[in-house]
Each structure stands twice: as C-alpha cells, then as structure tokens.
Amino acid sequence: MTTDDVLIKVEGLEKSFDGVGVLKGIDTEIRKGDVIVIIGASGSGKSTFLRCLNLLEVPTGGRILFEGTDITDPKVDINLHRRKMGMVFQQFNLFPHLSIMQNLVLGPIKLLNQSREEAKANALKLLERVGLADRADDFPNQLSGGQKQRVAIVRALAMNPDVLLFDEPTSALDPEMVGEVLEVMKALAKEGMTMAVVTHEMGFAREVGTKVVFIDDGVIAEENTPDEFFNNPQNPRLKDFLSKVL
Amino acid sequence: MQELFSSLKEQFISTFIVEDRWLQLVEGLGTTLLITFFALLIGLVVGSLIAIIRSTYEMNVKGRKAGRVSDYIIKVLNVICNIYLTIIRGTPVVVQLMIMYFIIFASSRNGVFAAILSFGINSGAYVAEIIRSGIMSIDKGQFEASRSLGFDYKRTMALIILPQALKNVLPALGNEFIVLLKETSVAGYVAVQDLTYIGNLIRSRTYEAFFPLITVAVIYLVLVLIFTFLLGKLERRLRNSDH
Numbered sequence: 001m002t003t004d005d006v007l008i009k010v011e012g013l014e015k016s017f018d019g020v021g022v023l024k025g026i027d028t029e030i031r032k033g034d035v036i037v038i039i040g041a042s043g044s045g046k047s048t049f050l051r052c053l054n055l056l057e058v059p060t061g062g063r064i065l066f067e068g069t070d071i072t073d074p075k076v077d078i079n080l081h082r083r084k085m086g087m088v089f090q091q092f093n094l095f096p097h098l099s100i101m102q103n104l105v106l107g108p109i110k111l112l113n114q115s116r117e118e119a120k121a122n123a124l125k126l127l128e129r130v131g132l133a134d135r136a137d138d139f140p141n142q143l144s145g146g147q148k149q150r151v152a153i154v155r156a157l158a159m160n161p162d163v164l165l166f167d168e169p170t171s172a173l174d175p176e177m178v179g180e181v182l183e184v185m186k187a188l189a190k191e192g193m194t195m196a197v198v199t200h201e202m203g204f205a206r207e208v209g210t211k212v213v214f215i216d217d218g219v220i221a222e223e224n225t226p227d228e229f230f231n232n233p234q235n236p237r238l239k240d241f242l243s244k245v246l
Numbered sequence: 247m248q249e250l251f252s253s254l255k256e257q258f259i260s261t262f263i264v265e266d267r268w269l270q271l272v273e274g275l276g277t278t279l280l281i282t283f284f285a286l287l288i289g290l291v292v293g294s295l296i297a298i299i300r301s302t303y304e305m306n307v308k309g310r311k312a313g314r315v316s317d318y319i320i321k322v323l324n325v326i327c328n329i330y331l332t333i334i335r336g337t338p339v340v341v342q343l344m345i346m347y348f349i350i351f352a353s354s355r356n357g358v359f360a361a362i363l364s365f366g367i368n369s370g371a372y373v374a375e376i377i378r379s380g381i382m383s384i385d386k387g388q389f390e391a392s393r394s395l396g397f398d399y400k401r402t403m404a405l406i407i408l409p410q411a412l413k414n415v416l417p418a419l420g421n422e423f424i425v426l427l428k429e430t431s432v433a434g435y436v437a438v439q440d441l442t443y444i445g446n447l448i449r450s451r452t453y454e455a456f457f458p459l460i461t462v463a464v465i466y467l468v469l470v471l472i473f474t475f476l477l478g479k480l481e482r483r484l485r486n487s488d489h
Contacts, residue, residue, distance in 0.1 A: 056390055074314075083396035093391035097410050106405065107395040152391075159395060 005031045007067060007163055007194055008053060014061030015048055022048045024218035025062065030163065035189045036196045037209035037226075041241060046215045050167050050198045054078075054085045067162065083111055086156025090168040092148040094140035100127070100151055101136040104158050112159065119158070126154045130184050146177030150184055157188075164188070166197040202246060206230055214238045261457035267448050274444030275465060281361050281440065282427045288366025289426065293373025296327045298403065300374070301381040305389075306399075327374070334371035340432045342368055347436035357438040361430065369426045376418045380411030413484045420477040424470050431466075441465060 008030040015023040022045045030036055040046040051057040053064060055071060055078050063070050071081050095103050104123035108114040114122070127133045130150040140148055149169055156164055166185065170178045182204055189195060189208045199205065205212050205226055212229040214222045214237075222235040230246075233239050262268040303324040307317050334342070346364040347357060384407050392402040412419075434443030445462035449455050 054394055056394060079393075079396045079398050081396075082394055085394070087391075087394035089387055089391060091385075091387050093385070093387035095388065095391070095406055095410075097413065107397075110401065110405070111396050155395075165394075 006065075007032050007034075008196075009065040010053075010062070011065070012062035013049070013052060013059055013064065015045075015052055015057055016060050022218055023052065023059070026215075026218075026220055028213065028220060028223065030194060030196060032162075032194055033192045033210075034194055035208050035210045036213060037205035037211070038196065038198045038213045038215060039200070039202070039205065039241075040215035044215045045218045046198045047167055049215060050165050050196060053165055053196065054082050054087060056087075083107075083159055084162045086159055086161035086164045088149070088152050088156055088164065088166045088169050090172050092140075092145070092152045092172070094148055094152055094155070096140050099137055099139055100132070100143075103140065103151065104155050107155070107159050123154070123158055126157055127151075129187075130154055144177060145173045146180045149173065149177075149181045153181075153184055153188075163194040163196065166195065166199065168198050168200070170199065170201060200245065202230070214241070216241075257452075257454045257457050260452045261448055261454060261461070264452075270439075270444050270448070271441070271461065271465075274439055274441040277358065277433075277439055278427075278430055278441040279469075281358060281365060281430045281433060281438070282423075284362040285365035285369055285426060285430070286423055288362070289369030289373045289422075292367065292370030293377055294408075296330070296370065296374035297377035297381060299323045299327050301378050302399075304382070331371050331374065334368055339365070339368045339429055340435055343432065343436055357433070357436045360436060361433045361438050361440075365426060365430055365433075368429075369422065372422050372425075373419065376415050376422060377411060379418075380415035381407055383414055384410050416477070416481055416484065420474070424473060427469060427473070428466060 006029050010026055010028050013023055013026040014021065026049060028036075038046045038050065048057055052059050053066075055064075059072055062072070064072050066081055066085070069076060069081065071078055094100075095106070098106065101120065101123060104126070105114075105116065105119035108119040108122065109116060124133055124136065127136060130153065132147060132150060132154075135143060135147065135151075140151070143151065153164075153169075169185070170181050173181065178201070182201060185195070185197070185204070186208050197204070197209075207226075209226045211223060212226050213220055214229070214235065216235070216237045222229065222233065222238050230242065233242055260267075262271075299320065303320050307320050307324075343361060343364045347355070347360040351360045388406055388410070389402060392406045393399075397405065430440060431442035433440045434446065439447075441462055445458045448458040452458070
C-alpha cells in the first residue's frame with residue numbers, strides 16, 4: 001500500500017473542554033475502503049474523536065490531514081472539505097421543515113451546483129436502494145426512527161462523499177429497527193465506501209470492520225483487525241470492556 | 247323611549263355626519279395602519295438582525311478566547327445590542343416617542359415619521375428577544391447536520407435555522423404585533439392624528455363621549471380580530487409539516 005491510499009491521517013490529536021482533556025494524543029490513519037470501527041466506554045472520547053474528524057469539534061492540538069490537506073489549519077475553508085465527509089448522527093438530525101426529497105437535494109443543489117432534476121433523480125435512486133422511494137414527499141416526522149436514519153444516510157450519500165462518519169447511528173433506535181440500518185451500512189461497506197463508525201454493535205464491528213479501534217481515556221489503547229481484536233485482546237481495559245459487552 | 251332614540255340619533259349625527267367626521271375617523275384609521283405597518287417592518291428587520299447577532303455571539307463567541315477579527319466584531323455588536331435592548335425595554339414608549347419628536351426631530355416636526363421610527367425601534371427590541379428565543383430553541387443537531395453537509399454559518403442560518411425558528415415563534419410575534427397596533431394609540435402625544443386622537447378630538451368637539459370612544463374601541467377590536475384570524479391561518483399552513 002502506498003501513502004496515496006491514506007484518506008485521513010490523524011497526528012497527535014488533542015481536544016480539551018475548559019481545560020479538561022478528552023482526547024490526549026491520537027494517532028491513526030484511515031485508508032480508502034477502510035471500515036474503521038471505534039469502540040469504547042461512554043466518556044472515553046470516541047464520539048469526540050469522530051466529531052473532530054470533520055471539525056464539528058475544533059481540536060486543541062495535533063493535526064488532521066484529509067486527502068493531504070491539514071484541515072485544522074484555520075486558513076483552510078473547512079466547508080469545502082466537509083462536503084466530502086458525510087456524517088450520520090445518533091439523533092438523525094433530518095431537517096423537519098423540509099420534505100424527505102428537499103432534505104436530500106438541498107446540499108447537492110446549493111453546494112454542488114447540481115440542477116434540480118439531476119439532484120432529484122440521484123436522490124430517488126439512492127432512496128430506492130434503501131427502500132424508501134415511496135416516502136420522498138413525506139416529512140421526517142412521518143417516518144419511524146429506522147426510516148429516518150436510512151434517509152439520513154442517503155442525505156450524506158447524496159453529496160457523493162469520500163468518507164462517511166457514523167456517530168452511534170443505531171443507539172437511538174428501537175431494537176427492531178437496528179437491523180435495517182445496519183444492513184444499509186453493510187451494503188455500503190461492501191461497495192467499498194470508506195467509513196468511520198462509532199458504535200456499540202460488536203457484531204457489526206466483527207463482520208464488517210477492517211480495523212477496530214478501542215479508545216480509552218482519550219487515547220487509542222488498542223487497534224487491530226477484528227479477528228485479533230476480539231479473539232486476542234491485549235489491553236487489560238479492553239479485556240474488561242469486552243467481557244462486559246459481549 | 248322616543249326621547250332616548252332621538253337623543254341617540256342626534257349624538258350619532260353629530261359624531262359621524264356633521265363636518266364629515268366619519269371621514270376624519272377613516273383618515274385616522276389610515277394613519278394608525280400606516281404607522282403600524284411601517285413600524286412592524288422596521289421592528290422585524292431590526293429585531294432579526296439583533297437576534298442573529300446575539301445568538302451568534304452566544305453560540306460561537308461567548309466563553310471562548312476571541313481569535314479572529316470577526317469574533318471581536320460580533321463581541322462589539324453584541325454589546326451595542328445589549329445597550330439598545332436595555333434602554334428601549336427600560337423606558338416607556340411614550341417617552342421614547344416624545345424624545346424622538348421633540349428632541350431628535352425637533353427641526354422637522356414630522357409626527358408620523360417620528361412615530362413610525364420610534365414604534366419600529368421600540369418593537370424591534372421585543373421582536374429581537376422573541377426571535378432569539380426561537381433560534382436558541384432549535385436543536386444543536388440541526389446546526390451540526392447542516393454544517394456537516396458543508397453549509398457555512400450564514401447559509402445554515404438562512405436555510406435551516408431561521409425557517410424553523412420563525413415558525414416556532416409565530417404566536418409570540420403575532421402577539422407583539424397586536425401590542426404594537428394598540429401602542430400606536432399614544433401617537434397623539436406628538437400631534438399625530440391617528441385613530442385614537444381623532445376619536446378624542448370628536449369627543450371634545452361634540453361634548454359626547456359615548457359614540458366616538460366606543461367606535462374607536464370597536465375599530466381596534468375588529469382590526470385585532472382580523473389579524474388574529476389571518477395569523478391563525480398562516481400558523482395552520484406552516485404546521486402542515488409537523489404531522
């Protein structure tokens with residue numbers, strides 16, 4: 001593998017809130033086609049780490065190189081880079097005042113200068129893939145949680161991103177809806193979409209992940225292939241964590 | 247009985263017919279509507295601007311080290327807005343009106359213009375707080391979702407936050423407009439011949455209080471009812487997305 005494959009390179013990433021350190025120096029990289037699964041106890045900093053990747057949280061130290069550009073540099077226009085980094089949230093965050101279709105075409109029309117017809121056709125194609133083409137004219141509040149999250153994934157995909165960031169995408173869902181969202185994510189991974197996923201779904205990590213990262217107390221305590229990670233954990237905190245969640 | 251009727255008829259005639267007084271009332275009503283309409287516009291513009299400045303300060307600058315030049319600009323603007331809000335909300339609107347007319351516009355003495363300006367500036371302070379509360383009530387996730395798509399702060403405000411915020415505060419805004427309409431009744435203090443002023447003028451000319459004052463009251467009431475009705479319609483239409 002050459003360094004050209006590296007999509008995101010994180011160097012010494014630090015983040016503190018009011019002087020309290022949450023991330024204390026994180027180094028890792030995400031290559032094209034990777035599915036990085038990030039796990040950790042609550043409060044370990046895993047969500048903060050993910051939110052730093054597209055600067056929703058502004059890091060207090062270190063660098064993030066996205067496609068070779070240091071996006072933590074204040075001179076960089078982060079809005080241009082965010083277009084290529086889709087994000088899916090725990091609480092879906094669809095725009096409730098817009099219909100599903102309007103949610104999906106807003107970014108492509110206003111930011112990518114697509115024509116309305118082009119954006120609509122593309123959105124419809126994506127909606128079909130997640131089985132929601134018939135809901136295009138509904139409003140978000142008419143959908144179930146699982147449907148909302150699938151639409152949220154499509155909204156991110158409609159921007160044609162180079163990487164998708166998932167911040168606990170199934171944590172706010174009723175148990176019977178978790179599966180439908182994970183299926184969509186698995187299909188994306190299979191097609192080679194680069195993904196970084198914060199989740200508690202160990203089955204997903206094992207099955208789909210190319211690398212699993214355990215964040216503990218603001219640092220990466222262990223990272224490995226899913227096989228090694230789950231069957232042969234080294235870090236005592238990870239052993240303890242896995243014994244509780246598996 | 248007959249006497250009562252003929253006396254009522256006389257009063258009616260002297261209130262409305264003599265000297266075409268009904269026409270004066272119509273003109274007064276026109277002035278009231280004119281002042282209310284333009285004051286409302288000024289209030290909305292000023293109020294929205296202040297609300298955006300104040301909530302931008304609260305969400306992005308407050309409690310952080312100011313780094314960029316824009317942070318300092320927002321900081322200074324926020325201080326100016328706070329001074330404005332304190333003064334406007336801390337003094338009676340009649341006093342503001344008289345200051346505007348007798349001090350600031352002392353040389354021109356254009357009463358209607360002074361009234362529009364002072365009611366607009368006054369209303370702006372209240373509208374600002376209403377809209378700000380609307381902006382602050384929008385879930386933080388809406389900002390983050392919009393920003394994560396690549397929208398900048400301005401477009402996030404315009405496309406995502408304000409449409410939702412305005413919908414949420416529509417009842418409160420409507421209430422503020424009703425208050426504004428009725429508040430313009432003190433415009434007579436600076437010799438503006440608005441509806442109330444004309445009503446009182448007719449009372450003093452005819453020595454009859456009943457018809458002029460009740461008429462004025464009924465006209466205000468009808469205006470408020472019409473406005474409330476229209477607002478309710480608008481609210482129902484906007485609520486269609488909240489099934």
